[in-house]
Amino acid sequence: MDELGLIRGAQAPSVRIIGGGLTGILAAFEAHRLGCRRIELHERFDQLGGSAWPRRDHGLELRPERLYFGQAGDPARALLEANGLAFEDFENRFGSVSPAPGGDLVFTHDFEGPALRTRKLDLGPVTGDSLADRIRAYPHDIAQQLTRYSQWALGAWLDEVSAEAAMPLGIKRVHATQIETCELARAKRADPVYDGMYGIPRALWGRLQNLTASLPAEGFQTFFQRCRAALERLGVTIHTASMVSPQRAFAAREAGELVVWAADPTPLFSPLDLEPPRRLAKSLVSYIFKARYAGPLPFHVRNFTAEGAVFRIHLYECRGQALLSAECVAEVSDSDLRREVHRLMSGFGGASLHLDETLSIQIEPRWGQHSVDAARKLSNLHGALARSQGASFVAGAWEAQNPSASLAEISVSLVRALDLQQAEAVAA
Known part of the structure; x- marks a missing residue:
């Protein structure tokens, strides 16, 4: 003591x-x-x-x-x-899927936020405490995509959503993909506001935080x-x-x-x-599958495309069996869900992913x-x-x-x- x-x-x-x-x-x-x-x-x-x-x-x-x-x-x-x-330590691995022109996907390793195209970093003031106020501070091209994604994920007017929702939504920091990494790094070092709203993938940033995490x-x-x-x-x-x-x-x-x-x-x-x-009434639908996967476990992926139903994928191991949890913004058919999971995982060793039987379907409120x-x-x-x-x-x-x-x-x-x-x- x-x-x-x-x-x-x-x-x-x-x-x-x-x-x-x-x-x-x-x-x-x-x-x-x-x-x-x-x-x-x-x-x-x-x-x-x-x-x-x-x-x-x-x-x-x-x-x-x-x-x-x-x-x-x-x-x-x-x-x-x-x-x-x-506790048991594991290598903390994750990724994100973001939209690109022409319907292509951008797969970003070791970064949990959206990777979005913009040619300028200028931030406006955050004039209120809503998520809409926070998003409006970004350049227009980033703000437009973040608004679309947030409305897809929440089904709510963003003026009614707290700015604190940026963290569970995964949009606390954005990687500006058309900006040179050194320029973005200088902006983050020079201004805590830029540091709090822009991010750089771990491999590009050279930062070593959160390389490992643990589970019981x-x-x-x-x-x-x-x-x-x-x-x-x-x-x-x-x-x-x-x-x-x-x-x-x-x-x-x-x-x-x-x-x-x-x-x-x-x-x-x-x-x-x-x-x-x-409270926000939005619920998520979670589907859990038995799976086979040759990549690292645990592993999770966020979907920022605002398309389909899958909000987040989480792969983990239990008693030697790989399991995949797909959190969805709406109910979806089994065939469409499996197709969407494979598409989102295609940039993260998805060729080795095989989904077997469905173990659970659960609907529950989130971000209450x-x-x-x-x-x-x-x-x-x-x-x-x-x-x-x-x-x-x-x-x-x-x-x-x-x-x-x-x-x-x-x-x-x-x-x-x-x-x-x-x-x-x-x-x-």
């Missing part, structure tokens, strides 16, 4: 964590690291893992979404490893089961099939407990007399909070919670984009709450 935890030790309050997904699990481990010893974790499902808990078919994990951890030293991974969880050893189901065992060894009390209402959570905070709401924030709006956000309305109302919720519940009610890093970002946000909030509790104890 660190010095901070030793100082707090017996004075630390009880901690009640609502939500047993990855964020709640990280919150429980971090609370223990900071010296808390009376920790309860509540999860509404029968097991920990939340939405990341994978279904199985004949012993194979069906993962419609891509979830990776960082390389050695990544904060979330380090915290989990310190509690006995094991033996899969995600085993990972979450071992998380539970590790938490129980630390003395954390885990309640599965347990729904905790906001009123009950507020009452626990009033009784002196430190509460972490790591679950969906939607139930918190009504008790605080706040209007809940209007990436509207301008949701972003503003989540901000209002944070303020209302701070005013009515104080530092001892910790918001669950709802806007964070990855496990380490969630951990960092929750850790800061836990430290603030514990420091306040300690100061009050000393004053008393």
